[in-house]
Amino acid sequence: MSKLYIVPTPIGNLEDMTFRAIRILKEVDLILAEDTRTSGKLLKHFEIGTHMHSHHMHNEHKTTENLIARLKAGETIALISDAGTPAISDPGFLLTRACVENKIDVECLPGATAFVPALVNSGLPNDKFVFEGFLPDKKGRQTRFLALAEETRTMILYVSPHKLVKTLAEFIQYFGEDRQVCVSRELSKLHEENVRGTAREVLTHFEKTAPRGEIVVVVAGKTITKEPKKSKFSKDEKEEEEKEED
Numbered sequence: 265m266s267k268l269y270i271v272p273t274p275i276g277n278l279e280d281m282t283f284r285a286i287r288i289l290k291e292v293d294l295i296l297a298e299d300t301r302t303s304g305k306l307l308k309h310f311e312i313g314t315h316m317h318s319h320h321m322h323n324e325h326k327t328t329e330n331l332i333a334r335l336k337a338g339e340t341i342a343l344i345s346d347a348g349t350p351a352i353s354d355p356g357f358l359l360t361r362a363c364v365e366n367k368i369d370v371e372c373l374p375g376a377t378a379f380v381p382a383l384v385n386s387g388l389p390n391d392k393f394v395f396e397g398f399l400p401d402k403k404g405r406q407t408r409f410l411a412l413a414e415e416t417r418t419m420i421l422y423v424s425p426h427k428l429v430k431t432l433a434e435f436i437q438y439f440g441e442d443r444q445v446c447v448s449r450e451l452s453k454l455h456e457e458n459v460r461g462t463a464r465e466v467l468t469h470f471e472k473t474a475p476r477g478e479i480v481v482v483v484a485g486k487t488i489t490k491e492p493k494k495s496k497f498s499k500d501e502k503e504e505e506e507k508e509e510d
Contacts, residue, residue, distance in 0.1 A: 272349040272375030276453035382480035386446035393418040416485040432467040444484035450477040
């Protein structure tokens with residue numbers, strides 16, 4: 265039966281590849297890869313010989329129709345990205361939506377993704393959170409920050425290394441220098457690092473130590489200050505009550 269499999273791949277440590285993911289990638293008719301050169305190394309490591317096609321943000325609008333036709337013809341296809349779970353700040357949404365619209369089965373395997381370990385590692389509240397992915401580079405960036413300044417849930421962002429210092433400075437500008445932040449770098453890899461502290465402390469750290477690798481930033485939400493409850497008695501009634509007690 266035709267089916268699209270969404271298959272997560274390791275974000276760094278190859279031991280995070282699941283047995284099921286390996287089996288599916290061996291059994292499907294075709295693997296769609298964000299970068300066939302990057303994925304080729306992964307497939308070679310796990311001795312997977314399935315044919316690959318390139319499927320990335322620059323061609324997914326053009327290739328989706330043909331892929332739907334192949335699925336309708338009975339093929340099984342697996343979609344992988346360079347790392348992590350496809351469609352999370354990676355290609356995958358358009359093809360998944362097209363499959364749903366055409367009543368083609370879609371099955372997403374559980375597996376590696378960067379933002380979950382970053383959230384848990386942060387030590388910040390994780391009962392409620394919002395995933396923002398990459399913020400706009402220019403147009404809409406200030407508007408987004410103004411909206412996030414009022415967000416009370418923990419926020420998760422993907423930030424490229426060369427924009428981290430600028431982004432941390434913007435945290436201070438919009439959230440205040442005492443807002444708690446955790447920067448997780450190179451998760452699951454040999455040089456994994458989690459830098460926690462106030463926005464000012466974390467900015468100071470990365471101003472001295474240039475950030476490298478894949479980065480996830482977790483930011484505490486805005487704290488809601490509760491106003492003290494007003495007494496149910498007026499000033500005169502309270503004074504009268506105190507006299508009666510005496």
